[in-house]
Amino acid sequence: MSASTPTTATPATDRHQQGTAQVAVTGLAVMGRNLARNLARNGFRVAVHNRTTSRAEALVEEFGHEGDFTLARTAEELVAALERPRRIIVMVKAGEATDAVLDELVPLLDEGDIVADAGNAHWRDTVRRHAALADKGIRFAGVGVSGGEVGALEGPSIMPGCDADTYGELGPFLEIISAHVDDEPCCTLIGPDGSGHFVKMVHNGIEYSDMQLIAETYDLLRGPLGLPVDAVADTFRAWNDTELESYLVQITAEVLAHTDADTGRPFxxxxxxxxEQKGTGRWTVQTALDLGVPVTGIAEATMARAVSGDTERRAAVREALEPVDDGDEGGSDAAAVDLSVDDLRAALYAAKVVSYAQGLDMVREGSRENDWDIDPADLSRIWRDGCIIRARLLGDITQAVEEHPDAPSLLATPTFAAAVADRLPALRRVVTAAVASGTPAPVFSAVLAYVDALRAERLPAALVQGLRDYFGAHTYERVDREGTFHTEWSKDRAEVEA
Known part of the structure; x- marks a missing residue:
């Protein structure tokens, strides 16, 4: 759609009978404001509304030159300003605030109108809202949006979950304002009801893991390897020209290179x-436990944030476990295991691959459990740009998943099996150096343990099953014949078929 000639925003009261706006945005904090501007910049006629009217007025006053805005001061004006079927994007805080907006809007809408929740809603809430609005004839979409405030304005990655007919009405708007790679939009229909918000939740879980891995790498570069902050910044900057190229690696270099103006110290x-955390990491871990999918990297990253925030307990334990000074300084422990900057680069790449693999495993199981029919290749494709976890790696993931759609894990595809296997020695040296130097590296450690568990011929779970059978008669299976068995531990220890 070509951009329209810039106009001055017209109050909805003056256009009450016209209904000419094509799409509306209600909730004009940073993300909502920038989404509205993005729509207007792309030539759409946009109605804007906020419960605090001054926010909507400020938007059109400051940015009215960017496109065709309709200012709506009430929900009634917002609904009246729209052509039919009405398309309303809700961008407010997840939870009760979203329900409050829906309670206000829905009685004003007609059958066939569309409401899209583009906040960070819990996917189960989206399933509930989809069903409730469907009973009223209102079409509902749960739309995951990633990219932060800049992405919302310039092109985010968008993950809509809705019915196909709803996407037919809403999708063209979302695809145009999304980021693009080779003229392909970073937006596609994920599946029905809560699938879009489910995928966005998993995206955020991968984001947690990725950021914690970067933080652990930084800690090892500064601690055991003894590099100054500016050298660590230079290291990440150089890595961004390698297979590690990604938005998070790029901004890591920028944050580390920043100097605090007040003190002159590294920021x-x-x-x-x-x-801090807003909850999507916890939701990912909780949902993964419900699905029975191990997402150990995401779980440890979430726990690492919880530990970091537990400052009172940290201080008490640090004082109680104050170590005896053994005279070691700097990188002596790291040197003992030959840790190098190249080891950290290789380990970071391998660990990132595992984080993505665990996330995609969770999506597959969630899709199967909820009959969503999500294509994992769609996710890696729309995450290539616009979102926080965008990375060069995602192009390779897309190709691997498309070429091996039946592979039970990304780690079982030839490309990534070889990539991780080649980097396992480096990952092992990194974890060893972290342990030896007392540097916490929970996600690196969890990722290594996960890979080792998948590779093991036999796991100690056999003993766990024996113990469960001993105290709870929970039964077990054997390796040499079919069936389920129980040993009479409190009697003669004879084995019986359960």
Whole structure:
């Protein structure tokens, strides 16, 4: 769609009977405001609304020259401003705030109108809302959006979950404003009801793991390897020209190179070391447990944030377990295991691959459990640009998943099996150096343990099953014949078929 001639925003009251706006955005915090601007910049006629009217007024006053905005001061004006079927994008805080907006809007809508929740909703809430609105004849979409405030304005990765007919009405708007790779939009129909928000949740879980791996790499570069902050920044900057090229590696270099204006110290040294979270990491881990899918990297990254924020307990344990000074300084422990910068580069790549593999495993199982029919290749394709986890790696993942759609894991595809196998010695040296130097590296450690568990011919789970059978008669299976068995542990220890 070609851009329209810039116009001054017209109040909805003056166009009450016209209904000429093509799409509306309600909820004009940073993300909602930038999505509305993105739509207008791409030539769409956009109605804007916010419960605090001054926000909507400020948007059209400051950015009205960017496109055709309709200012709506009430929900009634917003609905009246739209052509039919109405398309309303809700961009408010997940949870009760979203329900409050829907409660206000839905009575004003007609059968066939579309409401799209583009916030970070829990996917189960989206399933619930989809069903409730369907009973009223209103079409509902749960739309995952990633890219931060810049992405929302310039082109995010968009993950819509809705019915096919709803996507037929809403999809063209979303595809045009999304990021593009080789003229291909980073937006596609994920599946029905809660699938879009489910995928966005998993995306955020991978993001947690990726960021924690980068943080652990930084810690090992500064601690055991003894590099100054500026050298660590240079290292990440150089890595961004390799197979590690990604948005997160790029901005890591920028954050580490930043100097605090007040103190002249590295910015990273004046920031409190307590990471916050908004809940999507926890949701990912909780859902993975419900599905029975191991996402150990994501889980440890989520726990690492929780540990970092537990500052009172950290201080108490640090004092209680104050180590005896053994005279070692700097990188002596790392040197003992020949840790190098190249080891960290190789280990980071391998660990990132495992994080993506675990996330895709979870998507597959969630899709199967909920009958969503999600294509994992679609995800790696639309994550190539616009989103926080965009990376060169995703192009290779797309190809591997397309060429081996039946592979039970990304790690079982030839490309990534070889890539991880080649880097396992480096990953093992990194974890060894972390343990030897007392540098916490929970995600590196969890990733290595996960790969080792998958590769093992036999796991100690056999003993676990024996113990479960001993105290709870939970039974077990044998390797040499079919059936389920129980040993009479409290009697003569005879084995019986369960």
């Amino acid at each position: 990273v040294d004046v920031v409190r070391d307590a990471a």
